Amino acid sequence: MDVMTAIQNRRSVKRFDPAHIMSRAEEEKLLQLTILSPTAFNLQHWRFVVVRDRGLRQQIRAVSWNQSQVTDASLLVILCADLRAWDKKPERYWQNASQEMRDALLPAIRKYYEGQESLQRDEVLRSCGMAAQTLMLAAQEMGYDTCPMTGFDFSAVARFINLPPDHVITMFITVGKALEPARPRGGQLELDDVRIQDRF
Numbered sequence: 001m002d003v004m005t006a007i008q009n010r011r012s013v014k015r016f017d018p019a020h021i022m023s024r025a026e027e028e029k030l031l032q033l034t035i036l037s038p039t040a041f042n043l044q045h046w047r048f049v050v051v052r053d054r055g056l057r058q059q060i061r062a063v064s065w066n067q068s069q070v071t072d073a074s075l076l077v078i079l080c081a082d083l084r085a086w087d088k089k090p091e092r093y094w095q096n097a098s099q100e101m102r103d104a105l106l107p108a109i110r111k112y113y114e115g116q117e118s119l120q121r122d123e124v125l126r127s128c129g130m131a132a133q134t135l136m137l138a139a140q141e142m143g144y145d146t147c148p149m150t151g152f153d154f155s156a157v158a159r160f161i162n163l164p165p166d167h168v169i170t171m172f173i174t175v176g177k178a179l180e181p182a183r184p185r186g187g188q189l190e191l192d193d194v195r196i197q198d199r200f
Contacts, residue, residue, distance in 0.1 A: 006140040011182035013145035014069055020177040022074035026142065030075075030175070033138040037131040041109050042093045045085035045124050046131045049078035049161050059160055064152035064172075073174035074144070078157065079132055081124035084166045086113040121168065128170040135173055145178040 001009075031048060039045060051057055054071075061070040070076060082088070090109050094102050113120055136146040149172040158169055 001141045003137065006137045010136055010140045010146070012147045013178040013182050014067070014147060015179040016069055016073040016145070016174065016176035017179050018072040020074050022144070022175065027075060030135065030138055030142060034131055034135040037127070037134040039127040039130075040123055041086070041105065041112070043085045043090070043109075043127070044093065045082045046128050047080040047082055047167065049080055051076040051078060051161075056160060060152070060157055063156040064149070067149070067151060069147050069149070069174040069176075070172070072176070073147070074176035075174065077135070077173045077175065078161060079128050079170050079173060080163065080167050081128050081170055082167050083120045083124060086110070086120070124168065125170055132171060132173055139175050144175050147174045148172070149174065
C-alpha cells in the first residue's frame with residue numbers, strides 16, 4: 001500500500017476482533033517504524049507503554065468510558081513522553097554526528113529547553129502527535145486498523161502504569177482487526193475553509 005492510499009483508508013475503528021492476536025514480530029515492526037518519526041533536536045522523547053496484562057487492560061477500560069477497544073484491540077499503546085529527555089544524556093541523540101555538530105547541538109539543546117516548562121510540554125505533544133500518525137499509517141499498511149483515544153481519566157491511567165513524575169500521557173492508540181467498517185466520515189471541511197493565504 002502506498003502512503004496516499006494509507007492516508008485515505010485510515011479510519012478510527014471502535015470495534016475490534018478480541019480473538020485476533022498480533023504477533024510479536026508484527027508489533028516489533030510497527031514500533032520500529034514508529035520510532036523513525038521526527039522530533040526536535042532528535043530527542044526521541046516518546047515512550048510507548050504496550051499494555052499486555054489483561055487485568056490491567058480491564059482496569060484501564062473502566063476509566064476509559066468503558067470503551068471496548070481498550071480490551072478488545074490486539075494492541076493497546078499508551079503514548080507517553082519524557083518531558084526531561086533533553087536533560088538525560090543528550091549526547092546519545094547525536095552519537096553518530098560529527099564532533100563539530102555535537103559541540104554545536106548539545107549546548108543548544110540545554111539553552112533551548114532549560115527552564116522552559118511550557119515549551120518542554122508543547123514539544124513532546126508535537127512529537128507524540130507525529131509518532132501517533134506514523135504508527136497509524138504504518139498499521140494501515142500492515143493490514144491493521146487503529147483508533148487514537150483521549151477519552152480516559154489521565155490521572156488514573158498514570159497511576160495504573162506507574163508514570164514517572166517527569167512524564168506525561170498524550171493519548172492511547174489501539175491497533176487490531178476491525179469487526180465492522182468505520183462509520184462514514186462525519187463531514188470534511190472544504191480545503192478553502194482551512195487554507196489561509198499568507199495571513200488571517
